[in-house]
Amino acid sequence: MTSDSAPPTPVSSVSENLSEEKRELQVHLKNEDGTLLLILPTEAETASTTSWTDLWEQLKHRLNGGSRFWQPQASVHLMAQDRLLDGRQLKAIADALTETQLQLKRVYTNRRQTAVTAATAGYSVEQQTEVPSLSLEPSKPAAALAEPLYVETTVRSGVEIRHSGTAIVLGDVNPGGSVVAAGDILVWGRLRGIAHAGAFGNARCRIMALQMEPTQLRIADYVARAPEKTPANLYPEVAYVTPEGIRITKATDLSKTHLLSNS
């Protein structure tokens, strides 16, 4: 058996919309000194079509997929940034946190209106003219990657997980689902949807899956379609960029030939 399992068609053309997508961020959670920061992307960091419902769904998916990874009753600081939140939306966020046994304690915002809403609802509020530096390294183009995202979930059709670092998914990525990460993507399950690693342009990033049956793989600006109807290989595989485009190889072979020598 050769180490390369039928390499998918390499497509090396750079498509413009890939780079357009890069700036788009999602709701995310971050541990900082025992408090959990719940960070809403700024208006500028999301597509203009992103609605409150989209943010809300992202939040629910993150909470459902991450509940094992924080202490019950941990306090949460909401980084609302420039988002306008009304009382109902703020309550929806607080309720979702309560359901996962987290407590909303403090709201950081740079919108006066949101500050008033939060104060009225009884949260301690910090209104800032500038965004807090601690939360924001992902949006700065030259900054280091965010800490890895670790979610335990099935990424179902229509769901997209975006992260400005490495993303680890404990579960399947279904057809129609996608994971976009600035770093590596590791799927501890079946990858049948779309994975885009190195989304900020790093072609050295890799995509790893226990079972690799993707609709499409992207690494930096390289795109590869899955070959038509191949029987699934029953061993973990890794996709990486070579001068000929994206290749897939058995994970155990890659660690022998690449991880040890090349990188």
Place this chain on the structure above:
Amino acid sequence: MSRIIVITSGKGGVGKTTVTANLGVTLARLGSQVVLVDADFGLRNLDLLLGLENRVVYTAVEVIAGECRLEQALVKDKRQPGLALLPAAQTRKAEAINPNQMKQLIMALAQMYDYVLIDCPAGIEMGFKNAIAAAEEALIVTTPEIAAVRDADRVIGLLEANNIKRVHLIVNRLRPNMVQANDMMSVEDVQEILAIPLIGVIPEDERIIVSTNRGEPLALADNLSLPGVAINHIARRLKGERLEFIDLDATNNNFFSRIRKLLWSKLGS
């Protein structure tokens, strides 16, 4: 405690209304008080399937607008005691109602019935949001086709985000001989993607189409046909019974094994 269950699919035409009608009849036959809520505003057809079309006077919209009392809008099925229908308006669109109003309505019904089954419209727009607003459980109906499964998957994700965690799968219109010939996804293929517990498999069967056209749900028959048995089993599994899945496999579908299975399932009921 009453159970509020939405029957949903994402993709249209996969059998939500058929399942809702037959499941309602079956649960009522098993002795429960059941109300079916048609949440497919503008395209109502649950009343048609149940053969109750000519008895519809008021709909959910009039109840919400305060133009009639809830009891006035409910259509009781004379053939099946314990079964009632809350029809949807045919003329007004889903936008006429919001999720909160729907929730209030369903909560009022939950006071009166053991089961509230909500027939959801296709899609994931406003009508879907209304239909799931009050639901505590969901039955996902899909056919063994890639597009239907994809949409079902999307809907399961949305249900999860909306805290509906008790979700079961019904695979409808299965054709065992096609599965065998590798021309159709198998139930296992579907389950592998959707990763939610299976509660029933309904075979493709002409009698379903005939009964749809007659306005006489299969589940009303004294001698249940194979799809009728499949629905009967779904209802009983919903109630907590543990039943083996009927073997719909074409190779086992000879006369004797079929008779044996029907007998077996009759004895079990």
